[in-house]
Amino acid sequence: GLAVSTDPTSTTPHRLALQETAYDERGRAWKTTQHKITQSGTGAGSGTDSIDHLTWFDAEGRRTKIDGPDLVKWKFDSLGRQTDRYQLAKENSSSFSGSHALTGDFVLEEDQVRYDPVNGEVAMTATIKRLHSNYGTGETTGTLDSNADNAASTLTTANIAGRVDVTVYYHDLLEREVDRVRYGQFSASSFARPSPAESRSPDRLRTTTAYATDGTVSTIEDPRGLVTKYEHDALGRTTKEIRNFDASVNGGAPYGSDDNVTTKFEFSKGLQTKLIADMPGTTSDQETLYIHGTVAGTPSGNVLGTRNLIRGVKYPDSTNTGSTYTAINSSDADVVSFVYNGQGEVISRKDQAGNVISTEYDGAGRTTARIVSTLASGFDGAVRRINTAYEGLGRPLTVTQKDAVSGGSITDEVKFAYEGWGNIETFRQDRDSAVDASGSVNDYAVSYAFAKATTGRNTIRKTSMTLPGSKTISYGYASRSGLPDNAASRVTEMKDGTVVLATWDYNGVGQVVGTGYPEADAYSRLYDGSSPPVYDGLDKFDRVTKSRWTKDLTTPIHFYQVEVTHDEDSNITSATDSVCPGFDVKYTMDSLNRLTRAQEGTLSSGSITSQTRDQEWALGQTGNWDRNKVNLNGDTDYSDTGEVDDTRSHNTVNEILSRDEDSNSGTTGNNYSPVYDAVGNLTDDKADYIYDYDAFNRLMKIRWTLSPTKVIAEYKYNGLGYRVAVHTDTDADNDVDSSDSWYFDAYDPRWRQVARFIDSSSSPSELFVSHCAGRSGSGDASYIDFIACRYRDKDQNGTLEERLYYCQNWRADVSAIIGSDGTAKEWVKYSAYGVPTCVPAGDVDQSGVVDSADTGQVQAWINASTYRERGDVELDGDVDYSDKALVEGSLAGLQGGLGWLSSGSILNSRGFSGYGHLEPSSSDWDGRRRVLDSSLGRWLGRDPRQYIDGLSLYRAFNDRPIVNTDPSGTKIVIADPTNTGAAAYLDCILECTSSFSDKFKALVEELRSRKDITVTISGRWGRVPGEKLPNGKRGPPRDGDAGPTEKYKDETLSGNSTVRINLAGKGIGGLMAHELAHAKEVADHKGHLNDGWSDEDYGNPNNPKGIPTGTARRTQEEVEAELALDITSSDDSYCTLHCKEPYLRARRMQLLNHPAPNISLNVAVNLGAYLVSPGGRQ
Secondary structure: OOOOOOOOOOOOOOOOOOEEEEEOOOOOEEEEEEEEEOOOOOOOOOEEEEEEEEEEEOOOOOEEEEEOOOEEEEEEOOOOOEEEEEEEEEOOOOOOHHHHOOOOOEEEEEEEEEEOOOOOOEEEEEEEEOOOOOOOOOOOOEOOEOOOOOOOOEEEHHHEOOEEEEEEEEEOOOOOEEEEEEEEOOOOOEEEOOOOOOOOEOOEEEEEEEEOOOOOEEEEEOOOOOEEEEEEOOOOOEEEEEEOOOOOOHHHOOEOOOEOEEEEEEEEOOEEEEEEEEOOOOOOOEEEEEEEEEOEEOOOOEOOOEEEEEEEEEOOOOOOOOOOHHHHHHOOOOOEEEEEOOOOOEEEEEOOOOOEEEEEEOOOOOEEEEEEEEOOOOOEOOOOEEEEEEOOOOOEEEEEEEOOOOOOOEEEEEEEEEOOOOOEEEEEEEOOOOOOOOOOOOEEEEEEEEEEEOOOOOEEEEEEEEEOOOEEEEEEOOOHHHOOHHHHOEOOEEEEOOEEEEEEEEEOOOEEEEEEEHHHOEEEEOOOOOOOOOOOOEOOOOOEOEEEEEEOOOOOEEEEEEEEEEOOOOOEEEEEEOOOOOOEEEEEEOOOOOEEEEEEEEEEOOEEEEEEEEEEEEEOOOOOEEEEEEEOOOOOOOOOOOOEEEEEEEOOOOOEEEEEOOOOOOOOOOEEOOEEOOOOOEEEOOOOEEEEEEOOOOEEEEEEOOOOOOEEEEEEEOOOOOEEEEEEOOOOOOOOOOOOOEEEEEEOOOOOEEEEEEOOOOOOOEEEEEOOOOEOOOOOOOOOOOEEEEEEOOOOOOOOOEEEEEEEOOOOOEEEEEEOOOOEEEEEEEOOOOOEEEEEOOOOOOOOEOOHHHHHHHHHHHHOOOOOOOOOOOOOOOOOHHHHHHHHOOOOOOEOEEOOOOOOOOOOOEOHHHOEEOOOOOOEEEEOOEEEEOOOOEEOOOOOOHHHHOOOOOEOHHHOOOOEEOOOOOOOEEOOOOOOHHHHOOOOOOOOOOOOOHHHHHHHHHHHHHOOEEEEEEOOEOOOOOOOOOOEEEOOOOOOOOOOOOOOOOEEEOOEEEEEEEOOOOOHHHHHHHHHHHHHHHHHHOOOOOOOOOHHHHHOOOOOOOOOOOOOOOOOOOOOEEEEEEEOOOOOOEEEEEOOHHHOHHHHHHHHEOOOOOOOEEEEEEEOOEEEOOOOOO
């Protein structure tokens, strides 16, 4: 081990990590060396390799280049402001002089910032992405904008080698942003910022901000012209938000379904105490109450006596009349209540039903156990304890579930192992015992290999993945014909041995514009075949307009093609299907951008003819479906099979109280009164199913409503929340018992299914290979639920003889499946909220079954020499007798149709938005944290992250299911298949490379393992230290600030602080660890809302961890804190924390898009409805 006299660089016993930092004569960290350390076995502790991360500075001390996980260069203007940022695949020269030049460099993406010459504010930003085909002979080197016109503020088409996205900004006399207009890809020969701002139109997306006399934001008008109004109190806190504001409607008060939709926020003594959905007229408001204050000792058991810790949360349906912490101490029935230890950590949480989950911590403050110390009646108790153990660097080692509060037996376990660079090397799961337990045969492992890459950026990249069953998938980084992927460490292809499974084309750094399945001769491209390419699948704002999959023939054919249109708010207004007739859709939105109608049939001149399906929604102000009408034949009687005219009522917490599926105002017909438990889980829909949950709100069993003793499905989970076992009615005898098979699922660390096993078999029956486009094999450019292919042991003989390829659309729906031989297997269409309709190959008339009518139709097409993709089962470019032979032969009798996800020959289980289908219902989907019911259009339980997506805890996709997805079941993301990677990560595993310190790795791994944390890393621009903040106030320097006082002063913008702290001696990993420590404290305490920071918060003896007053604390299953780490500099002496308002719209451009050569790090925690900083002091 280490002693005072030993050298840590040469001492190997017990060593798990080593990082060295070198400083120049000015004390700046210019080199960080990360060593690869053998973790165990022979040579444990020894270094076997190393990698350097380097920083260059100019004579003024500005950072001009970094080479590490990113290879980036910067330019500055004569005032020292950053004007250009270049992300490189490789550079022409690694010399010092080359760090200040771009001649010969291979630039992937260029960001420009141009300033108003009068007020110095940002006037225009532009991002230029290199085209995917711009490499090899004739490739562009140096900048992507040659600026041959010598006009820095003008973009000239002839000078640009790439696809450009332009946004312009306008400010008032107080230098506040009042307008921003996004032009995207301009079509003229040149572009300069117009003055004044041009009016709204579909070709320019304008957002306007107006301010109140006190400087707070008054209104924001979006590109569609919809207005949101804000009201604030004297402290600048938002007290009211009014969406679709119109003062002429009901005096600005809530009205109807979408007018003046109002949310109120109430505060007391610096703490938020209420969140209120202000409902129209006499309808009861929906009021959530946050009760602050704890008393040490009995009866609550709190160790701390405070006035700011959250004692209880009362939801709008609570029957508890208490409103103070003393009242909650007397009775905490039907509220969520909390108990804290001396460190302010939650040690007990009691839910509305009476389940008590106790939390234990180790000396480092890490969660070591979550225990169901009290199990309420009606909840499943198979798991009573979840333990987490850590290895020497503080990273999670095992997550173990047990069946008793103490002692007991292990029900399952997850185990991590790490390689020398610090990445997860093996992720192992045992479904019924401890990993490596004596006699255990049910261990499933996913393992990874990594390698150093220094051709371009200096990084560690993933080279292969080995799945359960020992199938290895390798990642290729190509350099053929000048392709830059090897230098950029960007995945070109994914292979199984010599078989290339998938390939990717990129614009810029990581925008996927092409995906290929070479074995099946199929591809999906957003560009045409011209040179240079035309991106006909994208509009000027990079929104997908043609979602298509193509068979690569002499004359290519699109076997899936849907063209979509957008409005100014990026709502999809229509979808035209060129392959499956009758599935065109026209979408209608209300003035909150919520979907209110989806008409299907044939779209002609903007209208639907030959209607095949029409669904209409009457929405309440919180998004409830007050009425849902589905018409399948246009007769509007809603009495045919599959049709409904469903009128619903809801309570104040948005649970369904009643359903009348024929809206006849009587007691006849299909009338249901669903039942929920006190926690808010749907327990009986009264139509089909009864649902059972455990204390962690995981769905455990489904039973028949009409026969409650019959179990028809049951599930098991591991300690991370992954559903690892499924038991359904496989013998079709209408119940689940010992005669039915169990299906056991294995996952990767990102909660993606990789394998399925049946019963006791040690050989997988299915393997799933996800897309991994992007940098370093992390998959950051692929949506998390994009699947490349599925292997299947079709005859259950131990051999995976079948490989099928999944073709997904812009929303990640599995839309078509093809075989490895390139033949069609099936198409699937979905309603807006995910009810599937399967069209099996051969079902050319889309009747739901392959029969003689289909054979006759194929013969008619042959006779008429007519080509139809549905008739071309072989997808070889013609409809001929071999296609007919398949339709009347092997395909005959296949069934599909409305409510079917897949035919019996394919048995695909992945569908809407990439979700896994949850049997037995045809419309239920596994959304990881929750279950989505497409027929109800909502989640079965409340959002554990509370009001992060609006004021209904059940609403799905914010009522925008065509443009939003929700991969975690807790937070929506915008569907974008071209570059959703980081945004789509949930509970993600951070691929900690050598630029991050070991302390940071340990913290991240701990946070990740808890599964209540979402960690995201993204690049931002910020401000130069010492630069004037518009409308800001300067205060005295804080203790510990470094440098001249006149340069490094605190700056406060409208009461929202930017704090700089001297962290001299800390590397970038140290900074990240420092800020993650703050984030962990807030996550441990479950911060909810913050109204600002004050010295009193940190000096309060009842608040020893420095958590701000105004923070509501909740337990892990209620909050998934999102840590957004914005790494913008390698100047390791300063850490900048932007608190609260700078993350809101009014300051977003000023504080996030401003150039910053010196800002090191921003950390934000998304807790509830706001982004707040997790720390403000060192």
